[in-house]
Amino acid sequence: MTRPIIGRVAPERWRTIGATAPGQRTVGEPGTARIAVDLLGGDQAPDVVVDGALRACQADPSLHLTLVGPADAADAVLAALDPADRQRITTAITPADTVRNAVRAIAQGHADALVSAGDTAVTVLAAARELGRWPGVRRPALAAILPTAAGRLVLLDVGSTVDPDAATLAVHARLGAAYASVVNGVTEPRVGLLTIGSEPGKGDRLRRALPPLLEELPLPAAARYIGLVEGNDVVLGSAADVVVTDGFTGNVLLKGLETGYALAGPPAPDTDLPPRAALLLGVGGTVVVCHGAATGPDLAAGIGFAADLHRRASVAAIADLLRYSEVSHD
Amino acid sequence: MTRPIIGRVAPERWRTIGATAPGQRTVGEPGTARIAVDLLGGDQAPDVVVDGALRACQADPSLHLTLVGPADAADAVLAALDPADRQRITTAITPADTVRNAVRAIAQGHADALVSAGDTAVTVLAAARELGRWPGVRRPALAAILPTAAGRLVLLDVGSTVDPDAATLAVHARLGAAYASVVNGVTEPRVGLLTIGSEPGKGDRLRRALPPLLEELPLPAAARYIGLVEGNDVVLGSAADVVVTDGFTGNVLLKGLETGYALAGPPAPDTDLPPRAALLLGVGGTVVVCHGAATGPDLAAGIGFAADLHRRASVAAIADLLRYSEVSHD
Structure with a gap:
C-alpha cells in the first residue's frame, strides 16, 4: 500500500498531499x-x-x-x-x-x-x-455529557482525577459550569455535588469537606451551586446541569449508565444519546x-x-x- | 381511632390481639x-x-x-x-x-x-x-440486588460503609459471595472488584491495594475472585455475580441504575426488577x-x-x- 505522503515522515513532521511543507504551521480551511x-x-x-x-x-x-x-x-x-x-x-x-x-x-x-x-x-x-x-488547574477534568429525562447534563470528573482533594473538585466545579454554558447552551447552570444523601453531613470525608468551599466559590457563566445531588439526579437531570464528583465514582457511574442506556434506551423517549466521549478540561x-x-x-x-x-x-x-x-x- | 391493642403499649412491649402476653417471646405461625x-x-x-x-x-x-x-x-x-x-x-x-x-x-x-x-x-x-x-465483621455491608442482562447481581456496599479500608472490602467480598449463593442461588459465585479499568494498577489508592488481598481470600460457597470489573459489568452481568465496592460508589451507582431502569426499562427485556431494597449483611x-x-x-x-x-x-x-x-x- 502506498500512502499519499512523500515517504514515511517522522511523527513530528506532519504531511498531507497538497498541504504545507513539513514543519510549517498549518491552518485548516474554514469549516x-x-x-x-x-x-x-x-x-x-x-x-x-x-x-x-x-x-x-x-x-x-x-x-x-x-x-x-x-x-x-x-x-x-x-x-x-x-x-x-x-x-x-x-x-x-x-x-x-x-x-x-x-x-x-x-x-x-x-x-x-x-x-x-x-x-x-x-x-x-x-x-x-x-x-x-x-x-489554577493542577489536575485537568474529564467531562462527560449524559442524556437525562430533562436535557443534557455535564458529569465530571469521569476518570482523569482519582483520589482528588476538595480544592481540585472546586476547580472542577468551575470548569464544568463553563462547559455546560458553552457546549450545552445552559443559561445559569446549576452545579450539584454528587453524594449519597440529600441532607448535609452525608457522604464520605471528601464530600463532607466540600460544601463550605462550593458555597463560597465564584462560578462562571452565572452558574450557582445548588447543593447535594444523588445518583438518581444524574438520570433525572431536573436538579442540576453540572454534577461534580471524583474521577473514580464518575467513571463507574458513567460506564454503568451509558451501558444501561445502550441496552434499554435513553432515560427519556425522544432523547438523543450524546457521544460516548469526554472532553479534557x-x-x-x-x-x-x-x-x-x-x-x-x-x-x-x-x-x-x-x-x-x-x-x-x-x-x-x-x-x-x-x-x-x-x-x-x- | 381505636387500635386493636390494649391501650398504647410502650414500644418495648409488643402486642397483638390474640397473641402472647407482653414480654413473652413470640414465635410466628408457620408461613x-x-x-x-x-x-x-x-x-x-x-x-x-x-x-x-x-x-x-x-x-x-x-x-x-x-x-x-x-x-x-x-x-x-x-x-x-x-x-x-x-x-x-x-x-x-x-x-x-x-x-x-x-x-x-x-x-x-x-x-x-x-x-x-x-x-x-x-x-x-x-x-x-x-x-x-x-x-470478624466490624462494618456490616448493605447489599443490593440488581437486574442485569445476564441475571441478578449482588452489589455491595451500597451505603453502609463509606471510607472503608481494604480489609473491610475483603470481608464484604465474603459476605457478598454467601449472599449470592443463598439468595440468588448462584453456584460458585464470581466475585469482582469494581474499578475504572480492566488492567491491574487502575483505580484509586484503595482499589490498587485490594487485589492482592482478594486473590488470597478464602471465599464461601465455592466462590472465586475473578478480578477487576467496571461500571458496565454491573449492567451486563456477564463477568461477575458479586461486585464489591465502597458504600459511596455503590450507592451512587445503585441509585443511578435503578432510576435509569425505572425510566427506560430493565437491562434485558424479560428481566424482573428486584426490590429497590438492600439487606444489611x-x-x-x-x-x-x-x-x-x-x-x-x-x-x-x-x-x-x-x-x-x-x-x-x-x-x-x-x-x-x-x-x-x-x-x-x-
Whole structure:
C-alpha cells in the first residue's frame, strides 16, 4: 500500500498531499476540522480505531484526519477510502507514544483536536505537558455529557482525577459550569455535588469537606451551586446541569449508565444519546477521550464531537468564560 | 381511632390481639412473617410507609406487621384495613427512635425482620448494637440486588460503609459471595472488584491495594475472585455475580441504575426488577433498608423481600455458609 505522503515522515513532521511543507504551521480551511487520531488507543485498537476513522470520514466531508500510529493501521484506512478522499488523511507513522505524538500535532498546529481511546492517565499527562494547563488547574477534568429525562447534563470528573482533594473538585466545579454554558447552551447552570444523601453531613470525608468551599466559590457563566445531588439526579437531570464528583465514582457511574442506556434506551423517549466521549478540561487544546472499550461507532462519534468542538471554538470560549488567557507549562 | 391493642403499649412491649402476653417471646405461625416497619423512616414518611404497609398487607395474607412510630400513622394503616385484617397488625407507639425500637422487636423475638427507609447510618448502628455483629465483621455491608442482562447481581456496599479500608472490602467480598449463593442461588459465585479499568494498577489508592488481598481470600460457597470489573459489568452481568465496592460508589451507582431502569426499562427485556431494597449483611438478624426517597411501592417491595428472606431463613443460611455460629456485641 502506498500512502499519499512523500515517504514515511517522522511523527513530528506532519504531511498531507497538497498541504504545507513539513514543519510549517498549518491552518485548516474554514469549516474543516483536522483531528489527530490515536490509532493505538483502546482495548481493540487499532481495528476499532480504523473502523471509527472510516465512519467519521464518511459522515463528514470536511473532516481531515491525522492518523498517528503504525503504518499497517494507517494503510487500512487509506485502502478503504476513495482516492479523492485520501487527501483528507495525513499519516504520522510511529510504533509507540501515539498519544504524545497526537498531542504534539495540536501543539505544532498540524491538528485542531485529538481523539484517543487509550489510557486516560497517559493522555492527560501528555496533554498537560505538551499543551499546558490553564492557570489554577493542577489536575485537568474529564467531562462527560449524559442524556437525562430533562436535557443534557455535564458529569465530571469521569476518570482523569482519582483520589482528588476538595480544592481540585472546586476547580472542577468551575470548569464544568463553563462547559455546560458553552457546549450545552445552559443559561445559569446549576452545579450539584454528587453524594449519597440529600441532607448535609452525608457522604464520605471528601464530600463532607466540600460544601463550605462550593458555597463560597465564584462560578462562571452565572452558574450557582445548588447543593447535594444523588445518583438518581444524574438520570433525572431536573436538579442540576453540572454534577461534580471524583474521577473514580464518575467513571463507574458513567460506564454503568451509558451501558444501561445502550441496552434499554435513553432515560427519556425522544432523547438523543450524546457521544460516548469526554472532553479534557483545563488543558490548552481540544482533547477528546473515548473509553478503552470504545467501538468503531463510539470512536466515530468521538471524532465528530472533537470536530464540532473545534468548529464552535468551544475550548477557547470555555477558557474565556473562566478568564484564562494563557496556559502554564509548570 | 381505636387500635386493636390494649391501650398504647410502650414500644418495648409488643402486642397483638390474640397473641402472647407482653414480654413473652413470640414465635410466628408457620408461613407467617412478622415484619417490623419503621413508620418514620424515609423522606416522605410516614405517608409513604403507611401506603407501603397497606400494599404489603394486601399482597400477602400471611404477613404480620409491627408498626413502629407515632399513633396517627399506625391508625392510618388500621383504618384502611378490613377489620379481619387488623389483627395482623401490632402497633408500637413511639414518637422517636423508631428504628432502634424496630430492631428491638427482632432482638426480643416479637418480629422476624425489619424494614426501614430511614437514615442508613442510624439503622446500621442500631442493628449492630441490638442484634450483634458476626465475628470478624466490624462494618456490616448493605447489599443490593440488581437486574442485569445476564441475571441478578449482588452489589455491595451500597451505603453502609463509606471510607472503608481494604480489609473491610475483603470481608464484604465474603459476605457478598454467601449472599449470592443463598439468595440468588448462584453456584460458585464470581466475585469482582469494581474499578475504572480492566488492567491491574487502575483505580484509586484503595482499589490498587485490594487485589492482592482478594486473590488470597478464602471465599464461601465455592466462590472465586475473578478480578477487576467496571461500571458496565454491573449492567451486563456477564463477568461477575458479586461486585464489591465502597458504600459511596455503590450507592451512587445503585441509585443511578435503578432510576435509569425505572425510566427506560430493565437491562434485558424479560428481566424482573428486584426490590429497590438492600439487606444489611453481618448483623444477627434480617434488616432490610429502603432508599430515603422510597415510594409506597418500594416500601411494599422491601417488606415483601424481608418476609421472603425470613421464610427462606436466608440470613441464617448465609451465616452458616460463613461458619458464623454466634454474634458479637463488642
